[in-house]
Every structure is written in C-alpha cells, then in structure tokens.
Amino acid sequence: MKCKKCGERASINMRQHRMALCKDHFLEWIPEQTERFIKKYNMFTRDEKILVAVSGGKDSLSLWDILVRLGYKADGLYLGLGIDGGVNYSNESHRLTEEFARANNLTLHVVDVEKEYGHSIPVLSEVTHRGYGKPCSVCGLTKRHEMNRIARDFGYDVLATGHNLDDEAAVLFGNTLQWSADYLLRQGPVLPSAEGLARKVKPLCRFYEREMTAYAIARGIEYIYDECPFAEGATQVFYKESLNQLENVRPGTKLTFYLRFLDARQSGELFVQRDKDAAHIHPCAKCGQPTSAPELCSFCRMLEKASEVTGL
Numbered sequence: 001m002k003c004k005k006c007g008e009r010a011s012i013n014m015r016q017h018r019m020a021l022c023k024d025h026f027l028e029w030i031p032e033q034t035e036r037f038i039k040k041y042n043m044f045t046r047d048e049k050i051l052v053a054v055s056g057g058k059d060s061l062s063l064w065d066i067l068v069r070l071g072y073k074a075d076g077l078y079l080g081l082g083i084d085g086g087v088n089y090s091n092e093s094h095r096l097t098e099e100f101a102r103a104n105n106l107t108l109h110v111v112d113v114e115k116e117y118g119h120s121i122p123v124l125s126e127v128t129h130r131g132y133g134k135p136c137s138v139c140g141l142t143k144r145h146e147m148n149r150i151a152r153d154f155g156y157d158v159l160a161t162g163h164n165l166d167d168e169a170a171v172l173f174g175n176t177l178q179w180s181a182d183y184l185l186r187q188g189p190v191l192p193s194a195e196g197l198a199r200k201v202k203p204l205c206r207f208y209e210r211e212m213t214a215y216a217i218a219r220g221i222e223y224i225y226d227e228c229p230f231a232e233g234a235t236q237v238f239y240k241e242s243l244n245q246l247e248n249v250r251p252g253t254k255l256t257f258y259l260r261f262l263d264a265r266q267s268g269e270l271f272v273q274r275d276k277d278a279a280h281i282h283p284c285a286k287c288g289q290p291t292s293a294p295e296l297c298s299f300c301r302m303l304e305k306a307s308e309v310t311g312l
C-alpha cells in the first residue's frame, strides 16, 4: 500500500476514504481536515477563546494538540472525578494531562470534584442513588455543570470536546433505536450557546476512532490507554461493537450514517424544531446556571441530597 500523496510506503489505510497515507502526510491530513470541519460547521474563529475538556485520553489530548498547531487559542480543563480503577484511573489520567500541558507550555485548569464539593463522583452517586449503581449519570451531570462553570467564570467563548465519529455514531444509533426526538435534535457538531450556557463543539466528530488512535501514536502523545472502569459493559460499547460489525462488511457505514443524519436534520426533513422548554429557563438560585427546575438546578439538588445523607 502506497501513500496517496508521495508514493512512499503507507502507514495507515482508510478504506472508507479509499485512501492510504504515510505517517508524515497523515500527520498533516488530520489537522487540515479538522480545520475544514471547524469552518464548515462554523465552530469558532481564531479570535475566540476555547476551553478543551481533556481527560488524558487519546481523543481529547489530540484535539488540544491539533487546535494549538492550527493556531487557535485553546486552554485545557481537567476534571478530577476520583475514580479508582485497577490502575488508579483518575491519578494516571491527571498526570498525563499535566505532563502534556507542561511539555507544550499550555494553560490547564484543574478541578478536583472531591475538593470542590466534598465528595468524589462514586460517592455522590452512591449516596444520591442516581444511576442504578453506575456513577455515569452523576458523572455526566457533574462534567456538564463544571465545564460550563469554568467557561463562564473564565470568559471562554466555546467548549470543545474530543468526541470522535465512533462516539457520535453510537449515540445516534442509541437515540434512533429509541426514537428520542429531543436528543436527536440536540445531537450535532455544534450546540449553539443559550442563556447562560456556553457553545459546545466537537471538532473530531468526523474522524474514526482508529484514525485518532493512529494520530496520537504517530504524534508521540502519551495518553491513558485504559478506559474508565465504569465504561465497560455500558450500552454505548454494545452499540459501538454493532456498528463495527456493519463497518467491517461495508466500509463507510458509520460515516454515512452520521453525515446523512446531519443533512436530514438540517434540511428539516426529520423533525420539526420545537422550543417548548425555552420559556421556562431561569438561573439556579444557588449556582446561577440555567435550569428549567423550579428553584435549584439538578446538580445543586444532587449536592443537597448528598449533604443530607452524609451530613457533610
């Protein structure tokens, strides 16, 4: 297999694009494509301040690397969740993120959930009985709340996350199987800012997971290989595996599934946009972030419940 650009020996073959590239041209191609997606979906400009949510994994570290190489003003945010795996997942991912920031001379915000709110994610989940024994719902709620808080307090225009095509296609697959119209309407490369909520973007949403792994390795980025110990057995993993089987038989299935969805949604063929909740949004009485609940947002209610139970 030869590189399409220079004819040297290829190091990656992307069947869905009918294209193979050598290492050097692949390392050029990924940022070029990212720039193209940023423009195509109007994600942000070079004047805007970007906050990248970094977990220490290949996607978020690569995203940060790419944005900085492209000349964007991108700082990082690491959230310490207090999750222990066999390898002490949180500590190791924190260490790798700090190291990446230091080596590249970048600004990193660190929020340790336990220091900030008195409880780690697994404890919050246990005492509030949310999520049927898995901390993922508390974790997701906390991540959204904290990312938005840091963006607001430090004046960032936009929040960027490292979701890749495999992530997006799996979520889309799940939402389609359930016909969750509200979720489907909100899924896309850009979630525009709303009252009190920063704009959210996913610049890597058109790259396959294996392309991002190849990028991180070719670039020499040290990242945490282990997934969060709670990710295993999650429904999303099952959707990913199912889509991989389809992809093996027909290369390009995932990309077509996702892109055709975006087209159909944009053209209004799929759903009629409704704005039913917009009128009831107001600031939470405690933290000031937008909510449609009567007084406190769901994050602050979760914290209240946790302190009732623990007395802390």
Ligand code: SF4
Residues within 6 Å of the ligand: 135, 136, 137, 139, 140, 228, 229, 230, 231
């Ligand atoms: Fe949080 Fe881990 Fe669940 Fe992901 S898998 S939402 S990191 S607890």
Ligand code: ZN
Residues within 6 Å of the ligand: 284, 285, 286, 287, 288, 289, 296, 297, 298, 299, 300, 301
């Ligand atoms: Zn609140």
